[in-house]
Amino acid sequence: GAVVSQHPSRVICKSGTSVKIECRSLDFQATTMFWYRQFPKQSLMLMATSNEGSKATYEQGVEKDKFLINHASLTLSTLTVTSAHPEDSSFYICSARGQGAFLFNEKLFFGSGTQLSVL
């Protein structure tokens, strides 16, 4: 099956620093990538949707200047948490939707997630 690689898997940083998370589709072209955040014992919350070559669409309440998303190619999207604070500590997960057959288009392939801890 399709593979989405997400790095790093875990990061601990000091308050005020910036953290970049990478999400790569390894064997398919991801026309759309989604970024989710998940707090403990809560569901996935969609943060933003990014299409290759265009600006990301952010969900209401998500600060676009704080969570910078770049989707410069069909295989790579990055999420940068700028000036991270303890309340940004969460599990961040990317997912990708490919192009091609109808069924392939529908499914989401998830990265393994990044646990961010801001001290």
Place this chain on the structure above:
Amino acid sequence: QKEVEQNSGPLSVPEGAIASLNCTYSDRVSQSFFWYRQYSGKSPELIMSIYSNGDKEDGRFTAQLNKASQYVSLLIRDSQPSDSATYLCAVNGPDDMRFGAGTRLTVKP
């Protein structure tokens, strides 16, 4: 705003029993429906997808879809302790995929 509703649980069943997980959605445009399983600290993994009304079976899992009632369910037969996880219902729209809050399932040996 699309909404996907699930009972948060926890749902507890004995080993070997049938676990029944339910989900309702509010967006009538939705065409694709998925069940994901998520273990603590891990990403969701796809278990079942269903696109048309009726039942779809895959091993011990059966997904049921009723578009008129905007209802989708997942049955797990012969539940095993390894099935203990959070199950997320996901509904696909034209632009994005929305998830329910998840139902926590515990299968007791």
